[in-house]
Amino acid sequence: xxxxxxxxxxxxxxxxxxxxxxxxxxxxxxxxxxxxxxxxxxxxxxxxxxxxxxxxxxxxxxxxxxxxxxxxxxxxxxxxxxxxxxxxxxxxxxxxxxxxxxxxxxxxxxxxxxxxxxxxxxxxxxxxxxxxxxxxxxxxxxxxxxxxxxxxxxxxxxxxxxxxxxxxxx
Numbered sequence: 001x002x003x004x005x006x007x008x009x010x011x012x013x014x015x016x017x018x019x020x021x022x023x024x025x026x027x028x029x030x031x032x033x034x035x036x037x038x039x040x041x042x043x044x045x046x047x048x049x050x051x052x053x054x055x056x057x058x059x060x061x062x063x064x065x066x067x068x069x070x071x072x073x074x075x076x077x078x079x080x081x082x083x084x085x086x087x088x089x090x091x092x093x094x095x096x097x098x099x100x101x102x103x104x105x106x107x108x109x110x111x112x113x114x115x116x117x118x119x120x121x122x123x124x125x126x127x128x129x130x131x132x133x134x135x136x137x138x139x140x141x142x143x144x145x146x147x148x149x150x151x152x153x154x155x156x157x158x159x160x161x162x163x164x165x166x167x168x169x170x
Contacts, residue, residue, distance in 0.1 A: 021117035021125045023133065025169065032107040034071045035061050035098050036089020042082040047072075051088045060099040064090045072148035073105065108144045112166040113137070120159035129167055137169075144168030 037054045039046040051070070058066050068090045077084040087105060098104045113133070117125050134141065149164040 020121055021115045021128065023116075024114050025111060025139070026114050027111050028107075028109050028166075031109050032071075032091055033093060034073070034087070034089035034105050034107060035064070035092040035094060035102055036071070036087050036105075037101065038075070038085055038087045038103055040076075040083065040085040042084070047086050047088070050086065054088045054090070057099070057102070058090070061090060061092050061102070062094065064092050067152055069152055070148075070150035070154070071107070072150070073107070073145055075105075075145075105145075107147055107166075108168075110142060110144045111169055112142075112144065113139065113169045115165045115167070116162060117164075118159065119154070119156065119161045119163050122163070125165060129165065134167070134169075139169035142168030142170040 037050045037057070039050040051072075054070075055066055058064055071087075071089050071091070073087045073089070075085040075087055087103060089103075089105065092104075094104060113129075115125055115129060115133075146165065146167045149166060151162065151164075153161070154163055155161045
C-alpha cells in the first residue's frame with residue numbers, strides 16, 4: 001500500500017484527526033494531466049526545494065501560472081533505504097513534450113476518498129488515512145495514484161490553509 005509522504009510540518013500533538021479531516025468519496029470523471037519537477041532521494045527537505053524549483057520555472061509550462069492549484073504525488077518509496085521520488089506539479093495540457101527536466105504524469109480518473117483538512121495536521125491525516133480510515137472504511141485500495149491537492153488559495157506559511165489528499169479506492 002502506498003504511503004503519502006508528510007513533508008512540511010510536524011503533527012499536531014493529540015489532534016483527533018478523524019474529527020478534524022472531512023472525508024468524502026468522489027468519482028473523478030476525467031484523467032488529470034500534471035506537469036512538474038521530481039525529487040529523488042532520502043531527504044524530505046528536497047520536496048520543498050522541488051516546489052521552489054517548480055515556481056521558478058512555472059512560465060515554461062504553457063498556460064500554467066504560479067496561482068494554479070498544485071499537485072504533490074509520491075511516486076515511489078523504498079522503506080528500507082528511505083529513498084523516495086516525489087513530483088510537484090500543476091495541471092497542464094501540453095502539445096508535445098514537457099519542458100526539459102520536467103515530467104508529464106496522468107492522474108487516472110476513478111473513485112477517490114477525498115480528505116480535506118488544515119495544513120498543520122498533514123502528517124496526522126496521512127497516518128489516519130492509512131492506519132485507521134482505509135482499514136475500517138469498507139473500501140480497498142484502488143488502482144489510481146494518491147495525491148496531495150493544494151487549491152489556488154493555499155498558503156504554505158499559513159498552517160490553517162485548507163488542502164486535500166485524494167486516495168484511490170474501490
